[in-house]
Each structure stands twice: as structure tokens, then as C-alpha cells.
Amino acid sequence: MKSLSEIETVSKRSSKAAGFSWGVAEEVGKNIRMLEMFGLSGIKNLNYYFRIRDKKKFEKLNIISKENVTNKLDFCPIVSGLSFLDQVRSLESLNEIKFKRIAYPLLFLPFISRASEIIGKRLQLELDNKVFLLNYNISIFSNSLNDGIIESGKDVLIKFIDNKDSFEENEWRELYKLSENTFVEENDSLKQGGAGAGLTDND
Amino acid sequence: MKIELRDPNIIMKLSRLGSFHQSKLSFLRSFLKEFKDWDYKKDLFQLNEFGYGTAVYSFKKDKRVYSLICYANELNENERSDRVIATKWDAAFTLHDGVPTKKDIERLKNEVPKQEVGRLSYKELTLSRANKSVRLFNHVVENLSKGLQPDINLLSKVGYLYRTTAVYGSGKFGLADRFRIKNREEIYGPFRLEMMLVYLVRQFTFDQVNHVAKNMNPKKAVKLDPEICKSLGIGNSTGLGMAPFIVNHPTLLNNWIYARETALKKIREIKHVKTEDSNLFKLCLKKSLKNITSWNTDSEYQLNKIQSLLNDLNHFITFLEKNFDFSKEFAFNEIYYWLEKNAGDECTEYIVSIMMEPYDDIINPLINGMSSEEEKYFNIPTNRTVAELKNILEDKYPKIIDIDFSKKENNKNFWFISKNKEEPRLADRFKENGSELEQPLAIARDIKKLYEKLYVSKNSSTIDKFLANNSDLRHVVRRAFIIEKFPYSEIQDNTIGESIMPIDMLRLKLSFFGALKFDPRSDKWLRICMFQGAPLPEQLKDYDDHWVYNSLN
Numbered sequence: 103m104k105s106l107s108e109i110e111t112v113s114k115r116s117s118k119a120a121g122f123s124w125g126v127a128e129e130v131g132k133n134i135r136m137l138e139m140f141g142l143s144g145i146k147n148l149n150y151y152f153r154i155r156d157k158k159k160f161e162k163l164n165i166i167s168k169e170n171v172t173n174k175l176d177f178c179p180i181v182s183g184l185s186f187l188d189q190v191r192s193l194e195s196l197n198e199i200k201f202k203r204i205a206y207p208l209l210f211l212p213f214i215s216r217a218s219e220i221i222g223k224r225l226q227l228e229l230d231n232k233v234f235l236l237n238y239n240i241s242i243f244s245n246s247l248n249d250g251i252i253e254s255g256k257d258v259l260i261k262f263i264d265n266k267d268s269f270e271e272n273e274w275r276e277l278y279k280l281s282e283n284t285f286v287e288e289n290d291s292l293k294q295g296g297a298g299a300g301l302t303d304n305d
Numbered sequence: 306m307k308i309e310l311r312d313p314n315i316i317m318k319l320s321r322l323g324s325f326h327q328s329k330l331s332f333l334r335s336f337l338k339e340f341k342d343w344d345y346k347k348d349l350f351q352l353n354e355f356g357y358g359t360a361v362y363s364f365k366k367d368k369r370v371y372s373l374i375c376y377a378n379e380l381n382e383n384e385r386s387d388r389v390i391a392t393k394w395d396a397a398f399t400l401h402d403g404v405p406t407k408k409d410i411e412r413l414k415n416e417v418p419k420q421e422v423g424r425l426s427y428k429e430l431t432l433s434r435a436n437k438s439v440r441l442f443n444h445v446v447e448n449l450s451k452g453l454q455p456d457i458n459l460l461s462k463v464g465y466l467y468r469t470t471a472v473y474g475s476g477k478f479g480l481a482d483r484f485r486i487k488n489r490e491e492i493y494g495p496f497r498l499e500m501m502l503v504y505l506v507r508q509f510t511f512d513q514v515n516h517v518a519k520n521m522n523p524k525k526a527v528k529l530d531p532e533i534c535k536s537l538g539i540g541n542s543t544g545l546g547m548a549p550f551i552v553n554h555p556t557l558l559n560n561w562i563y564a565r566e567t568a569l570k571k572i573r574e575i576k577h578v579k580t581e582d583s584n585l586f587k588l589c590l591k592k593s594l595k596n597i598t599s600w601n602t603d604s605e606y607q608l609n610k611i612q613s614l615l616n617d618l619n620h621f622i623t624f625l626e627k628n629f630d631f632s633k634e635f636a637f638n639e640i641y642y643w644l645e646k647n648a649g650d651e652c653t654e655y656i657v658s659i660m661m662e663p664y665d666d667i668i669n670p671l672i673n674g675m676s677s678e679e680e681k682y683f684n685i686p687t688n689r690t691v692a693e694l695k696n697i698l699e700d701k702y703p704k705i706i707d708i709d710f711s712k713k714e715n716n717k718n719f720w721f722i723s724k725n726k727e728e729p730r731l732a733d734r735f736k737e738n739g740s741e742l743e744q745p746l747a748i749a750r751d752i753k754k755l756y757e758k759l760y761v762s763k764n765s766s767t768i769d770k771f772l773a774n775n776s777d778l779r780h781v782v783r784r785a786f787i788i789e790k791f792p793y794s795e796i797q798d799n800t801i802g803e804s805i806m807p808i809d810m811l812r813l814k815l816s817f818f819g820a821l822k823f824d825p826r827s828d829k830w831l832r833i834c835m836f837q838g839a840p841l842p843e844q845l846k847d848y849d850d851h852w853v854y855n856s857l858n
Contacts, residue, residue, distance in 0.1 A: 103426065106484070107476025115722075124745035125779020132683060164773040184776075188687040188769035220684060 110135040113148060120152045122180065129187075130180060133212035140242050142208060143250050150251050151179070151206040160205055166193055169200045176205035176254055183213030186260075190217040199260045207255035214260060215239045224263040229255045235263075306635055308573045310566045310792075314704060317562070317797040323809025324610075324650040327853060328658035329668045330564055330675070331819030333835055334853070336500035337845065339491055340364055345842035347512065348404075352377060354520035356513045359410060362505045362842075369491070371430070371498070372401045373505040374410060376418050377513060385436055394418070394434035396467065396509070400502045402428050402481065420471070421727075425479040431502045432480060435467040435510075438540065442466050442514060445529065449518035452525040454533060461536070461599055464822065464834040466510040468540025472499045493673045495557065496818065507539045507836050531841060538837030541820070544830035548810040549720065549729045552746050552796065555784060557677040559791035561817050564671040565657070566793065571667045572660050573638040582663035583631035585851075589662045590625075592854035593655075594618065596821060604825040606806075610651050617652030662851060682790070685783050687769035694768060694785060695759045698752060701788045704797060705749045706756045714803040720746040731807055731829065749799040751781040821853070 114131030118124055130148070137144030160178035163170055166185050170177070182204055186193070193199060204210050207229050218225040219239035227234040232246035267274070288296060315321065327334070343364040352358035360375040377396040384393045397418040401409060409428070416423035420434050441455075441463045448455045474496070476482040492498060511534045519526045551558050597618070600611055624643060633639065637660055644653040661668050698706060710716050719740040723730050734740040745751070755778045762771055772779055788794050799805065808825050815823065820833035838855060840848035849855060 103479060105427070105476030105479055106482045108479070123777040123779055125781070125783060126776055128683075128780060128783070132680075185769075185773065188685070188772055191688045192769075216684065 106135045106139055109138050109145060113145070116148070116152060117180075120155055126180065126184060129184060129213075130209075133183075133209070133216075136212045136215065136239075137208065141247060142211070142242070144208070144212075146251050147206045147208045150253070151209060163201075165189070166199065168196050168198070171202045176203045177201060179204050179206050179208075179210035183210040186210075187213040187217050187220070190221055194221055194223070194262055197262050201258040201260075202256065204255045204258050206251075206253060207258060208252050210255070210258070211236075211242075215242060221262075223265055226261040226263055228257075228259040228261070230257055306574060306576070306638070308570045308638060310563075310570055313562075313701075313792045313795075314797050316566065317793060317795060319796060319798040319800075319806065319809040321650050321654070322796065322813040323806060324654045325565075325813055325816035326655050326658045327816055327819040327821060328565070328568075329661040329665075329850075330561075330568065330672060331817055332494060332496045333500045333504070333819035333839070334850075335494045335672045336497050336504065337839065337848070338850070339494065339497065340501065341845040341848065342366065343845075345845065347508075348372065349410075350512065350516070352513065352516050354517070355379065356517040359414070360509055360512070361405065361410070362508060363404070364501065364505075366491075369489070370404050371501060372403065372405055373502060373509070374399050374401055374405055374413055374417065375506070375509045376414060378418055380436075382439075385439070391470065392420075392422075394420070394470070395437045396506075396513075397434040398432070398502060398506055398509075399425065399429045400431040400498055400505075402430050402486070421478060423478060427479075427481045427485060429480050430486065430498045431472060431474040432478060433469050433472040433502055433506065435469040435506060435539070437467055438463050438465060445514050446518045446521065449515065449529060450521040450526045452522075452527050454527070454530050457533065457536075460533065462601055463540070464837050465507075465538050465540040466514060467506065468542055468832065469503065469506065470542050471546070472502060472541075474499050487676075493676055495561070495676050500818070503539050503541075503835055504839070505842075507537070507839075508842055510539070511537075511841075534841055535844075536838060538821070538834040538839070541815075541833050541835060542826075542830065543811050543815065543833065545729050545731060545807055545811075547814050548731075548807050549744065549746055551810055551814055552748060552800065554677070554679060555787050555794035556679050556682055556791050559794035560675050560677050562793035563791075564675050568661050568664070568667055568671055569641070569657050572664060573635065573641055575637060576634050578631050578636045579663075580631070583636065585663040586659060587625065589659050589851055589854045590618075590622070590656070592851075593659060596854070600822045600824075602822075602824040604831075606828075607823060607825050613649050614651045614655060617648040618655070621648060621652065621656065665850075682787050683783070685768060685772070685779070686786055687767065687772065689768050689786070690764065691759055691762045691766045691768070691771055692764035694771075694782065695756070695764070697785050697789045698756045698759070701785070701792070701795070702749075702752050702756075702797070705752050705799075708749060708753060708799055710750045710753055715799055716750065716801060717803040718801045718805065719743040720801070731805075734801075745780050747801045748781065748784065748795065750801060751778065752785070754778060755781045755785070819853075 110131040113134035114127045117127035117130040122130065134144035134148055159175050161172045161175040163177045163182040164185055166189050211227060211234060214225050214227050215236040216239050218236040222238065225236045227236060233244060235243040343366045346363050346365065348363050349359065349361035352360065357377050357379050361372055363370055363372040375396055375398050380393055380395050397420060399413055399417045416425060417432065420432065425432060441460065444459060445455045445466065474480060486492060511529055515528045597611060597615055602608060644656055708715055717733060717735065718731050719734045721730055721732065721739050721742055721744055722728065729744065732739065758775055758778060768782065772782065784795065807829050808831050811831060812823055815833050818835065820835050821837055822834045824832040826832060838852050840852060
């Protein structure tokens with residue numbers, strides 16, 4: 103089995119050899135390491151993408167907008183992902199961002215995961231019929247984990263998920279009330295002697 | 306009195322970094338301190354009469370066990386080479402996580418001796434190989450087998466029975482990635498497991514030499530005197546493979562230097578130096594002279610440095626004995642100022658290291674801060690502005706942005722990875738092919754390029770927009786934001802200039818390892834000795850922390 107360190111080094115060097123700058127290659131190395139750590143097919147997709155990159159051209163998406171459409175060529179997943187990562191703070195207010203035709207979109211995914219950490223919000227990536235929930239770059243949930251090579255994402259949608267509770271207030275109150283059963287009711291003596299300070303906070 | 310940390314623009318020059326010496330912060334010393342309470346055991350020793358076979362050594366505490374597995378093999382004279390191009394060695398080693406099963410030992414027997422072309426697993430932590438110092442090994446065997454101890458003078462000239470030519474860790478060749486083990490408290494300091502491997506290999510060399518001597522003459526043979534064992538270390542040949550490491554791990558480099566600088570600052574801030582502390586300082590200083598007078602090298606470059614170090618030290622000792630009173634306030638600060646004025650870099654850094662000896666209370670808390678979670682600082686803050694980035698460059702790289710890279714001498718070399726050994730190399734870009742495949746190690750040149758680009762960019766523009774058009778500078782944009790937070794993260798020198806001494810980069814790293822007796826064999830590789838004078842495993846529970854200065858050599 104290859105170590106993650108080997109995976110990162112080889113991905114970085116091959117990205118440079120494929121024509122990316124060293125700085126971008128460093129990003130790709132980290133991304134593929136992350137995909138493989140989460141059990142996603144990073145090496146496979148990178149290898150296939152670099153195989154066809156010599157034969158086929160891809161659109162470089164340097165500035166991300168609400169709807170990103172390409173008419174002729176598929177978007178390069180690395181340039182698009184990097185642009186998203188770099189611009190994510192200004193993209194947050196758009197709530198949803200659409201892309202048409204991203205090549206090898208699994209290579210795009212780690213940039214979105216890292217962006218989730220930067221803005222401190224979950225991001226949802228919908229890729230045709232597959233959904234990935236990216237949790238602050240700590241974990242990735244998906245209904246499609248072992249698809250191997252994905253050559254193209256025809257319709258890609260990124261949703262910014264607001265930081266809000268996943269439960270109702272009454273559900274919280276009910277559980278909180280139950281948790282109160284671990285507290286001790288204070289009598290006068292406990293009120294006087296139980297805490298280090300006096301009865302008022304500001305004395 | 307508040308003392309400022311030393312200026313990175315001075316300390317991070319290669320000539321200064323190449324003058325660093327081992328200290329209490331060094332990794333082999335902090336390794337011994339951490340593992341002194343662990344149970345040491347020789348678990349297996351199955352060597353034939355010539356010393357070939359398998360051995361296992363372990364350190365154990367509670368439920369944690371680390372085991373060194375050694376494979377000693379016969380090697381023809383014409384196959385023995387210290388060069389990285391070698392494919393066979395006298396012995397090969399791996400540090401296994403836990404107690405190896407018979408199956409593990411068999412599996413590894415086929416892989417460990419192959420080194421770079423073998424495959425390890427996540428159960429192995431470090432990997433190494435070593436060659437005998439044949440002349441010395443044979444001399445020791447011959448004498449022991451006759452019931453005699455070897456010639457100490459001969460031993461002291463070399464200093465070791467074996468020398469390693471590489472020690473690998475952190476995921477190389479399938480070894481365990483650091484993330485799997487990084488939360489173990491006993492290995493919070495850097496390179497702990499690499500140090501453990503080297504330390505146990507040292508013990509193997511003593512056991513092997515005793516074993517071979519005993520088999521040669523079972524009736525007469527004696528064991529190598531433990532005091533002589535103590536005076537021997539493990540040699541190491543180190544080439545350029547180590548140099549890029551310190552460029553590629555900027556926050557780690559910062560944390561090493563920052564620990565050293567913080568220690569010095571705190572020592573200089575001591576108002577009243579206790580007599581016992583000044584006495585210990587003076588004792589270590591005097592004893593340390595033995596390490597210099599027994600420092601053998603053929604390198605004219607190093608011989609000059611050693612001579613100048615000796616001259617400066619004699620001058621300093623005279624000053625200390627005749628003109629200095631430790632009862633005055635801030636005595637170490639005064640010593641430091643004297644050194645800055647009267648001594649060269651080599652001597653100044655030598656004394657800085659010895660100043661740390663009395664101060665466990667200052668040094669120990671710094672040791673655990675010498676690792677780094679580099680991933681945390683990888684993302685570029687792309688919401689910052691061009692003006693801010695320009696200010697960082699002007700503030701943190703003032704001398705770098707003054708270098709004229711259109712001059713041939715400033716742009717003479719390039720770093721590359723050799724295809725046959727996948728190792729870093731340095732070559733003249735005007736004479737050799739391959740500069741188009743240059744590694745991103747010309748940081749000074751690329752920082753200058755970045756500065757020139759920023760200079761013609763709109764100040765209020767944000768970095769995300771700058772990067773959209775300047776992807777080729779992304780690696781140095783990242784570094785600039787790192788140095789903003791980590792002032793000692795960058796070598797403040799030109800690593801591709803005509804006058805670069807790559808061994809300065811090696812020596813910096815090796816000094817933090819705790820190496821002694823740097824012996825440059827060219828400007829690109831050197832030999833060193835590790836653990837010379839260190840306690841033997843059975844002596845660890847109660848050892849003298851200042852052992853470095855008590856070596857027989």
C-alpha cells in the first residue's frame with residue numbers, strides 16, 4: 103500500500119510535469135492525499151485526467167461567477183477548483199453556484215472541501231446525481247463513494263449551507279431538561295459555601 | 306531587562322546556520338531524555354559465527370513497544386559503498402511499531418535489505434542501512450578475540466564501528482505516515498523515531514563485534530569495554546538529500562530556530578546567575594574542548610573553521626577567567642555581547658549552545674514546540690491585498706529583494722531531482738542540461754520575481770485576483786504569508802548563487818539532530834558522528850545529561 107506521503111509527492115511532481123506551476127502542483131498534491139485518505143479515487147482520476155490533457159484542451163476558469171458555462175471545452179477541474187478556493191470569501195454571498203461541464207470533477211472536490219474550512223460553513227456539491235456534503239474539510243459524506251473515474255460533471259451545483267441547528271427548539275429544550283437531572287439543587291448552605299466567590303458576581 | 310530575539314536577517318544567513326552546534330535542544334539528546342525510563346531489551350540475536358543474521362531490540366513502556374529489527378548480511382568488498390547509488394549494505398534496519406511476529410520478521414527480511422526498492426508497511430516507522438568501518442571493525446574483532454581491548458587512539462580517530470548512509474521515515478517506501486503516530490506524547494519532538502533507530506543500531510554494532518570476536522576465539526575473547534563502547538557513536542554520511550528538507554518545511558525550520566533563539570533570549574535575561582549554574586557552564590565549556598581537539602577532518606574549509614573556533618575559544622576562556630565576574634547582573638547577556646564583538650559565528654554559536662546546559666527549566670518546555678503541523682499554514686489568505694504582501698516582502702526579505710538575479714553569479718546553479726536515484730542534486734545552469742526541470746528551491750530568486758510583479762500591481766487588489774494572473778508565483782506567495790507569522794522560516798540567502806555552500810544547509814539540520822565532528826568531504830556531502838559519548842541502553846535510567854562533554858574522545 104502506498105503511504106499518503108508518497109501519494110502527495112507523486113501527485114505534486116506529476117502535476118508539475120503536466121504543466122502546472124509548482125505552487126499549483128503543491129495544492130494538487132495535498133488534494134489527492136486528502137481524497138485518498140477519505141477513500142476517494144484521487145490517483146485514478148488524476149492519472150486519467152493527465153492522460154487526456156495532452157490530447158484535449160480544457161477551459162481555464164479564472165474568475166468564478168454565479169453561473170459558469172462553457173460552450174466548447176470542459177472546464178479544467180484544477181484551475182476551476184483553485185479559483186473557487188481563492189475566491190470563496192467573495193462567493194459566499196451567492197448562496198449557490200452552478201457549473202456546466204467540469205472535467206474529472208472528483209479533482210475539483212477537494213478544493214471545495216478546503217473552501218468549506220476557510221469560510222467555516224458546510225458546502226454541498228451536487229454532481230449530476232451524486233451528492234457530496236463537505237464538512238469543514240474534516241469529513242466528506244456522500245451517496246456515491248466508490249465510483250472510480252468520473253470523466254465529466256455535466257451539471258455541478260455548489261450550495262453554501264448556513265450554520266444552523268439541525269433540530270427544533272422544542273427538541274433541544276426536551277433534551278436540556280433531561281440533562282438538568284445531573285444538577286444538584288442548592289440549599290442556602292450550599293449557596294454560601296459551594297462557590298469560591300460571594301453571592302454577587304462583582305464583589 | 307527585556308532582550309529581543311535575534312534578527313532573522315542575520316541568524317538565517319547560511320554562513321551563520323552552518324555554524325550551529327549541537328545543544329540541549331538537539332533531537333538525540335531530547336530522545337534520550339524522553340526514553341530513559343523505558344525498558345530496553347535485546348529480544349532476539351540470531352547471528353552466525355561471522356555476524357550475519359537477524360537481531361531485534363526494543364524499548365517498552367506500558368503497552369507501547371518499539372522494536373528495531375536488524376538484518377546483517379555478507380557483503381563483498383567491491384559492493385561496499387557509502388554513496389547513495391549503492392544497492393547493498395553490511396546491515397539494514399527498520400523500526401517496527403510493536404512486537405514483530407515471526408511472519409513480520411520474514412516479510413521484512415525480503416524488503417528491508419533492499420532499502421529504496423523494497424516495500425514497507427504502515428507497521429514500520431523508520432528505515433535505514435549502514436556499512437562497517439571495515440578497518441576499525443576488524444581491528445576491534447581481532448583484539449577482542451585475543452583477549453585485548455582495541456587501540457583507543459585508533460578508535461577515537463574514526464569514532465564509530467558503522468556509519469549509516471540514510472535514515473528514512475514519514476511515509477517513505479510505504480512506511481507509516483506521520484499522521485498515524487503524531488499524537489503519541491513520547492514522539493512530540495522531531496525525529497524521535499529516527500533517533501531511536503540510530504541509537505539502537507549503535508548497540509547492535511557493539512553486540513555484533515563482541516559476537517564475532519567470541520566466535521573467532523571462544524576461549525580467549527573478551528567483550529568490548531563498556532567505557533570504550535560509550536566513546537563510540539554511529540557515523541553518518543550525508544549528502545544533498547537533506548538540503549531541500551529545510552526549504553520544504555518552513556514552519557518546522559522556524560520552530561527549531563525559534564526554540565534556540567527563545568532559549569538564548571531567556572538566558573540573557575537572567576539577572577543573577579547562580580554560582581552552580583555558572584560553574585556548570587564553565588565545566589562544560591572546558592570539557593568540550595576535547596571534542597574540538599579530537600575533531601578530525603581533511604577538509605581545508607572545516608580545518609580553518611576549527612582553527613578559528615579554537616582561537617576564539619582560547620581568547621574567550623582567557624576573558625572569562627581574567628576579566629569576567631559572574632556575580633554581575635545579566636552576566637550571560639554580557640558574555641553574548643562580548644562574543645558578538647570578539648568572536649566569529651562558529652564560536653558564538655558554540656557558546657550559545659553551552660549556555661543552555663544549566664537551564665533545564667528553560668529548555669525542557671521548548672522541546673515539545675519543535676514539531677509543526679505544517680498543513681495548518683498551507684492555505685493562502687487570498688483576501689489580503691497586494692500592498693500587504695509587498696510590505697511583508699520589504700519587511701521580511703530586505704536583503705533578498707536587493708539581489709540582482711540578472712547577474713550570472715547570482716543565478717548560477719539549479720536544484721534538480723536525479724532520475725536514477727530520485728535524490729536532490731545541484732548543478733551549474735550554464736554548463737549542464739536540465740535547468741528547465743528546476744525544483745522550487747530558488748526561493749530568493751522567486752521572492753524577488755514576486756516583488757517585481759507586486760510592484761507593478763494595483764495595491765488595493767486582492768491576492769486571489771493577483772494569483773489568477775500569476776499562478777507561477779503561487780509557491781512564494783504561500784511562503785511570504787508563512788514568514789509573516791514565522792520569522793525564522795526562511796533561509797535569508799541565495800540558494801542558487803555561485804558562492805553557496807550546500808553543506809551549510811546540511812550542517813544546520815545535523816546540528817539540531819545533535820551531530821558532532823562535522824567532516825565535509827566536499828561542498829556537497831559530509832560525515833558526522835552521532836551518540837558518541839552517549840550512555841548505553843542499560844545506563845539510561847541514571848545518566849549524566851551532560852554526557853556530550855564527557856566523551857573519552
